[in-house]
Amino acid sequence: MEVKFESVEGRSLQYYLLLLVLALMAAAGAAVTWWASISGLWITGMTNRIPWGFQIVMAVYYIGFSEGCLVVAGLYGVFGKREYKPFVRIAVYLAMLFLIAGLLSIFTDQGRMDRVFVEPFIHFNLQSMFSINPILYLGHIVICLIFLGALFKEKEGFTRVIATLAFAWAFCVHSGTGAIFGYGARELYESPMLPATFVAAAMASGIALMIVVIVSLFKITKRQVDDGLILWLGKLMAVTITVVVYFVFVENAYRAYIVELREAAHYYLFGGFHSILFWFGLVLCGMILPMLIIFNRKTGHSVRWVIIASVLVLFGVLCERYVIVLPGLTHPPDLFPGMEITTVPGIKVDDGVVSYSISFVEVVQALGVVGVIGFLFVFGLKVLKLLPNEARVLDHHTPAS
Amino acid sequence: MNRREFLEAGGGILFAGVSCAYAGHLLTSYATKTTGEDSPAFGKKMGMVIDVNKCRKGCTECLKACKAENNIAQPGDSRWDVHWIRKVTLKDKNNTNVPEKPVVLLCNHCDKPPCAQVCPVQATFKRPDGIVIVDYHRCIGCRYCVIACPYNARYFNFKEAEVWSNKGYPRRTHGVAEACNLCAHRLEIGDVPACVVACQNIGAGAITVGDMNDPESDISKLIANNSTKRIRMDLGTEPKVHYIGL
Numbered sequence: 001m002e003v004k005f006e007s008v009e010g011r012s013l014q015y016y017l018l019l020l021v022l023a024l025m026a027a028a029g030a031a032v033t034w035w036a037s038i039s040g041l042w043i044t045g046m047t048n049r050i051p052w053g054f055q056i057v058m059a060v061y062y063i064g065f066s067e068g069c070l071v072v073a074g075l076y077g078v079f080g081k082r083e084y085k086p087f088v089r090i091a092v093y094l095a096m097l098f099l100i101a102g103l104l105s106i107f108t109d110q111g112r113m114d115r116v117f118v119e120p121f122i123h124f125n126l127q128s129m130f131s132i133n134p135i136l137y138l139g140h141i142v143i144c145l146i147f148l149g150a151l152f153k154e155k156e157g158f159t160r161v162i163a164t165l166a167f168a169w170a171f172c173v174h175s176g177t178g179a180i181f182g183y184g185a186r187e188l189y190e191s192p193m194l195p196a197t198f199v200a201a202a203m204a205s206g207i208a209l210m211i212v213v214i215v216s217l218f219k220i221t222k223r224q225v226d227d228g229l230i231l232w233l234g235k236l237m238a239v240t241i242t243v244v245v246y247f248v249f250v251e252n253a254y255r256a257y258i259v260e261l262r263e264a265a266h267y268y269l270f271g272g273f274h275s276i277l278f279w280f281g282l283v284l285c286g287m288i289l290p291m292l293i294i295f296n297r298k299t300g301h302s303v304r305w306v307i308i309a310s311v312l313v314l315f316g317v318l319c320e321r322y323v324i325v326l327p328g329l330t331h332p333p334d335l336f337p338g339m340e341i342t343t344v345p346g347i348k349v350d351d352g353v354v355s356y357s358i359s360f361v362e363v364v365q366a367l368g369v370v371g372v373i374g375f376l377f378v379f380g381l382k383v384l385k386l387l388p389n390e391a392r393v394l395d396h397h398t399p400a401s
Numbered sequence: 402m403n404r405r406e407f408l409e410a411g412g413g414i415l416f417a418g419v420s421c422a423y424a425g426h427l428l429t430s431y432a433t434k435t436t437g438e439d440s441p442a443f444g445k446k447m448g449m450v451i452d453v454n455k456c457r458k459g460c461t462e463c464l465k466a467c468k469a470e471n472n473i474a475q476p477g478d479s480r481w482d483v484h485w486i487r488k489v490t491l492k493d494k495n496n497t498n499v500p501e502k503p504v505v506l507l508c509n510h511c512d513k514p515p516c517a518q519v520c521p522v523q524a525t526f527k528r529p530d531g532i533v534i535v536d537y538h539r540c541i542g543c544r545y546c547v548i549a550c551p552y553n554a555r556y557f558n559f560k561e562a563e564v565w566s567n568k569g570y571p572r573r574t575h576g577v578a579e580a581c582n583l584c585a586h587r588l589e590i591g592d593v594p595a596c597v598v599a600c601q602n603i604g605a606g607a608i609t610v611g612d613m614n615d616p617e618s619d620i621s622k623l624i625a626n627n628s629t630k631r632i633r634m635d636l637g638t639e640p641k642v643h644y645i646g647l
Contacts, residue, residue, distance in 0.1 A: 040575035041542075042559035047480035051544035051557055111542015111557065111576030119522040119539050130521035130545045142416075185515055185551045185636060333551050335506075335632055340492040344461065344503065350479055351489065351553075 003086050004389045008221055010382035022375040029368010032361050033108045041111055045359030049350050050329050054362035055109040058369065060198070061321045063102035063177050066140070067199065068206010068240075069095035070170045072233065073147070077163025083229060086388035087214055089151050092166075093386055094213065094377065095206075096144035099137055099173075101373045108365055129180045136173045143169055152385070174199045181324055187264035188328035193254075197247040198324070204240040204286075205317035207233055208310035214391075215307055221387060227303050228393040234306035237313060238294035244320075245287050260337075267331050267353070274327045277319040286316010330354050442530035446614040447583055448641035450623045451505050455607035458503045461488060463608060466599035470584060472572045474562035481559040485581040486596055491647075504647065505608070507596075508533060508554040508581040509632065509640030516546035516555055516580070525578070530612075531641060532583050540577040547578055551636050555580040583610060613641065 008015075036043050046053045073091035075084040110116050125131040143166045150159045178198030181189045211233050218225040255265035269275055290309040292299075299305035332352055335341065341351045380386060402410070467486045468475065474483045486507040493499040514533045517525045524539035525546050547555045561575040570586060573579055584594035592598075593610055600608040611620035623629075629643035 037576075040558070040560045042476075042481050042575075046559070048483070048547065048556050048559070049480070049553075051547040106543075109543075111544070111578075112540065112574075115522075115539070115541045119524070119541055123523040123539060125518075125521055125523050128519045128521045128545070130519060130543060134521075180545075184519075184549060186548070329548070333553060335552060336491055338494055340494050342490045342492065344459070344488045344490060 003391075005089060005385040006387060006389060007383065007385050008381045008387060010378075015378070015382075018378055019375060022371045022378065025367050025371025026375060027368075027371075029108070029365050029371060032364045033113075033368065036108075036361065036365075037113055041109075043359075044361045044365070045357070047350070047354070049332075049354045050326070050356045052109075052325055052329060053356065054358045055105050055365055057318075057321050057325050058366045059102045059105035059109070060177055060324065061205070061318055062098045062105060062369070062373075063137070064174065064198065064202030064317065064321070065098040065206045065209050066095040066102075067170050067174045067202035068204065068208070069098065069210055070166055071203050071207060071236070072210045074163055074167045077147070077159055078167050080160075083391075083393055086225075086391035087210065087229075089148065089384075089386045089388075090213065090217070091210060092144050092147045092151065093380055093384070094210070095166075095170075096141055096148070097373045097376055097380075098206075099140050099144070100376075101369050102177075103134070103137055104369050104372060105366070108369070129176060129183060133173075133176045133180065136169070136176050140166075140169055140173050171199060174202045181328065184328070186328045186331075186333060187261055188255075188268055188331050191251055191254075193247055193251045194324070197244060197251065200240055200243040200247055201317050201320050204237055204244055204313050207237040207240065208313035208317070211237065211310040212307060212314070215303065217381075217387070218391070223387065224390040224392070226391060226393040229391055230303050230306055231301060234294050234300065234309060237310065238291055241287055241291055241313065245291075248282070248287075248320075264331055268323070268327050271327070271331070271353070272355070273357075274323050274330070278323045281319025282316050282323065285312045286319060290316070326356055330356055442528055442532075444614060445530035445612045446641070447530045447532050447588070447610065448510065448613040448620060448643065449507075449583070450609045450620050450627075450629065450643045450645060452607045452609075452623075452645040453502050453504055454646035455605040456503050456505060457605050457607075458490075458501075460503075460604050462599040462603040463505060463596035464488060466595040467581070469566045470587075470595035471570055472562050472565055472567055474558050474560055474573070474575075476560045476563075483556040483558065483562075483579065485556075485579070502647065504644070506552070506554065506632075507642065508550075509552055509638070509642045510581075510583065512639030512641060513637065515549040515551065515638060519545045519549040521545065528585070532585055532588075533580070534582045534585060535577070535579050537571070537573050537577045537579070542576040542578065544578060550580075551633060551638065552640075 044053060044055070069091045072084065073088045073095065075081040076088045107113060107116055120131060120134060143162065147159070147162045147166050150162050175195040175198070178195030182191050182194030184190060211230060214225065215230060252265060252269065255261040255268065269278065290312050293305050293309040294300045330353055343351055464486055467473065471485060473485055476482060486505060488503060488505050491502045491504050510531060510533045512531065514525070514527055517527055517533060520526070521543060522539050522541055524536045524541070525533065526536070527533050542557070544557050547557050555578055557578050558573050558575045562572045565572050587594055597608045597610050600606055609620050609623055611618040613620055613624065615621060623645070624643055627645045629645055630647040631640045631643055634640070
């Protein structure tokens with residue numbers, strides 16, 4: 001099957017309206033970010049006890065997507081599954097955009113954005129994950145650009161090389177992102193499992209996103225896609241969820257088993273709003289329901305159900321990102337084991353467990369990033385030949401079987 | 402080779418060249434890093450001893466002096482108030498007969514500071530004399546140091562300080578992290594930190610600051626003659642604030 005790639009016409013009123021909505025979202029995000037840069041980050045609702053909030057949750061969520069997108073790209077580029085060639089350009093383009101989204105979220109979350117483009121490159125700190133990661137992210141974007149170039153030029157041999165490099169690099173990128181938290185000296189952060197869990201969850205969320213994007217994009221642009229391709233992606237997603245289940249179980253079992261960490265483990269699992277997100281969002285919506293759907297003989301063979309499972313995984317992994325970042329901050333470090341700390345009257349310091357709620361400003365900032373990335377994606381569909389004419393299961397090999 | 406191929410090849414070579422030059426810059430900058438041997442602070446190891454037995458319940462003179470000396474931002478909301486030094490009361494969870502202890506908490510000026518390790522721009526660093534300090538002009542406000550500090554001793558300026566009580570010391574803009582710097586500006590002119598002065602003059606003289614490498618210093622004698630404790634030694638950060646009677 002010869003796949004022909006083409007761009008969308010993009011002259012309809014709906015297309016321009018969509019671009020306008022996305023541009024307005026981006027403008028709103030830019031406006032509140034400007035406001036925060038002038039007034040101080042207190043307007044985001046973050047505090048000295050919760051110095052990272054929803055922007056960081058969304059940053060790691062976006063960055064995670066790029067891994068799964070590259071898994072889909074790797075099916076063709078690394079593993080030679082030619083029936084997935086139709087999705088490869090979209091997958092690489094999205095992998096690049098979501099890395100940009102992650103960087104944009106981190107950038108707009110800095111206290112001094114004016115210094116971000118200079119200081120980290122002059123005073124690079126090899127010991128800091130926050131120094132190492134931007135290099136990994138920028139490298140990832142460059143590799144994706146070269147990957148896209150190889151795809152546009154249809155250079156198969158070079159595509160194989162760059163796809164393998166991108167695939168390996170993505171593992172470093174996502175392990176590095178997980179390590180920002182996993183290598184932190186906080187009871188609910190410190191865990192060598194976290195980078196691995198992060199990678200597995202990133203794969204699940206990225207594949208889920210690709211399923212939703214492919215099906216909706218092909219439907220909107222009236223293109224043919226064989227169910228078998230989507231169903232097999234659904235199965236791949238379910239396998240990655242199984243890995244996430246195992247890692248999350250081991251991590252929590254460890255915390256619950258070690259005496260010093262037991263109190264923190266209890267707080268994580270049953271300590272408030274984040275626990276609801278853990279049990280309802282991650283465990284039920286992100287793990288149990290999608291696996292039941294995919295591994296069930298009837299629903300697992302229905303594209304409609306696979307899409308439902310994918311949306312559930314997207315929600316579940318968002319909750320997973322939240323419970324990676326926030327409970328580790330709302331739970332206080334144990335400065336004096338066995339002692340109870342109370343604040344001296346007249347001095348207001350939050351020493352115990354503190355609460356956090358997502359603020360309106362943070363939501364607008366997150367939507368702003370979605371606006372920028374959405375705009376680049378929709379615009380990219382018009383100016384780049386990203387979409388195939390069709391996507392079919394090859395006759396000699398049926399991946400869904 | 403057509404023009405397009407020439408431009409692509411040229412761009413690739415340029416990108417590779419710039420990358421190699423930058424990598425070289427990073428490696429050489431690490432190799433030539435100064436040891437601080439030419440600094441008057443070299444060879445010193447500044448630390449603090451706090452005598453919990455002397456510290457009076459309800460006394461907050463050290464806190465007030467620190468705020469006034471260092472123009473600490475106090476917007477009046479516990480979520481964003483900055484505390485270079487703060488005071489808490491400790492109660493034994495298992496034995497209610499043990500009397501409560503007032504404890505002063507501040508940056509521990511760790512020998513292996515996690516805040517400096519994670520700082521992506523080396524804005525937080527350990528001076529040759531062991532004081533952990535922040536370069537406010539370099540900090541990008543990522544707040545990774547606030548998260549990495551296991552002692553909750555670092556703060557971020559979510560709001561700008563409105564008062565400027567001590568014109569001899571700068572105010573910080575919002576958007577940068579900070580913590581106690583042992584009043585490094587006072588030590589440099591041979592003075593002692595503001596909290597120490599306040600504790601000696603109005604308080605009970607519970608705080609001592611000095612060079613722990615000098616065996617004749619008051620702090621070295623206090624550490625030698627008393628049983629001292631440091632907070633969460635198990636973390637391996639080697640804090641340099643010692644407590645007597647904790």
